[in-house]
Amino acid sequence: MTDPSDLSLASGTTSAGNLVLALADEEGRLSAQEKKLAEAVLSDMEFATNASITEIAERAGVSPPTVTRFCRRLGCASFSDFKVQLAKCAYVGLRYLKPEAVTTTPDQVAEDIVTKAQNALFEMHRTLDLEQVKAAVDLLSNAQMIYAFGSGGNSSMIVNELQNRLFRLGAQISASNDHAMNLMISAATQPGTVVFGASVSGRNEELIRCFELLRDRGIPTIALTQGGSPLADVSDVVVPVSLPEGKNIFRATSVRYASLAVIDIIANLVAYRDRSKSTKILRGIKEQLLRHRDGGDDSQILGD
Template identity: 60%
Template sequence: MDIFEKIQEDRSQFSPSEQRIADILLDQFDFAVNASIIELAERAEVSPPTVTRFCRRLGCQSFSDFKVRLAKTAFVGVRYLNPEAKSTAPVDVAEDVITKAQNALFMIHRTLDPAVLDKVADRLSRGDMIYAFGSGGNSSMIASELQNRLFRLGSRVTASNDHNMQLMLTAAAQTNDVIVGSSFSGRNEDLARCFALARENGISTIALTQSGTPVAEAAELVIGIDIPEGDNIYRPTSTRFAFLAVIDIVASLVAYRNRKLSTVTLRHIKQQLVEHRDSDDRQVLGD
């Protein structure tokens, strides 16, 4: 069990001295992870044996074992131990979310490489079949959104969020097909494997991901999306707004390259919506 999960479960049963030690772990993690047993005891105003007993209560064999487990906690993320206090007033939450979304859009606009966008649009506009891959909550959504944007332009496109299916689709792909993969972390090993296989078979691969990551290195073309997230663990990631903007940019470029096909397909779709759902064509196109 994680040390801090154990502290949360047993906190109500702690003695006053044990609670002081727990407070130091939660509020002064950098000090606690580097402190000796004497330094921790002095800071908590307890004796070293009390610290030892506290460690054993948490399931550690000794103070040394406790320090090893404590150090491992840092790999999970210190910001999750004592999250920064934020205003929960609706007006402040709304401002925080919208401001971060605006920042993400501003930053991606500044960092996009027009030459790469042009190459990506060229590959997609000429692809016989487009495979959109993404796994996990955000990347799955991006893969589905790419399919949603491109099918209405006349492109043959399918999305998959299953690793095994992605691998099989890659193995079955033809040389004039295109594989587009989304990975927010850039550490999706299964996606990188698909890219490597596709490139061995001469199939174009495009990555929407962080620059310099395994997924980026495995792809032929990379649209780097490098947006800092900040320390608010409760706010949904604003990076996804940057990914969505990139999808819209790429889809627009594909539409302009395949203008005749896109126009005909869009008109066919709108005709069906007007006949069966809308009284006129002023509504959004099926969104």
């Protein structure tokens, strides 16, 4: 019968996620010496990633052979393999294994959410590239057709909001959150079209592929994304929103507040490019809402 202590703690092929779970020892399978090793590694993963086997052994108060056996028990081929896997999970592993201590009362959570949103808006405003904003407005204002590509929760919301803001100004715009559809549109779109893409990370491979195709076909593109990202590299106009992400994994990203504010800025400037056209269309929309929704109350917002 196999001794349970000889079994690998990481099920299947060793991965960064499995390694972190094994080091956390939530099932209590580590021996006393192994626990000391795991605690030494998790307490300073940067040190463990760069240290020699002797240095790790000394910090944990165990022998180097114990470290070697521990690495194999974790499912790693060797100490070197252990360090490679550890390097892959040094940030994500700890961030999601041991989330930062956060306050959880309603008033504390409300203050945290609002404060982070305010900080994101102030930082976006401070770093906003107004020349790139103007270039984006130039393209959108003169486009015969606008397509807006996004995927994932935040980016989908951003491009849908761009459509929501621009259609009421008379722009011909269609938002799409489907990768296959975006690729087909990119292959079929004609001159006079502008494509707007949103990606919070700037690493959406499908969107990057679309923008590469559009570039090859001479269709101008605008990206709302991180500056210096792969998507930014293949875009004609880049409106960068590069804000630091917090460590609280439970709080939704505050970047989306900044991104929506950028959309509002762009839409407002597009409206000012042709005030008479914008006014006429907005008035027509308002008349319908007053007649069918608001009972003549002009104080209600223009659309729910």
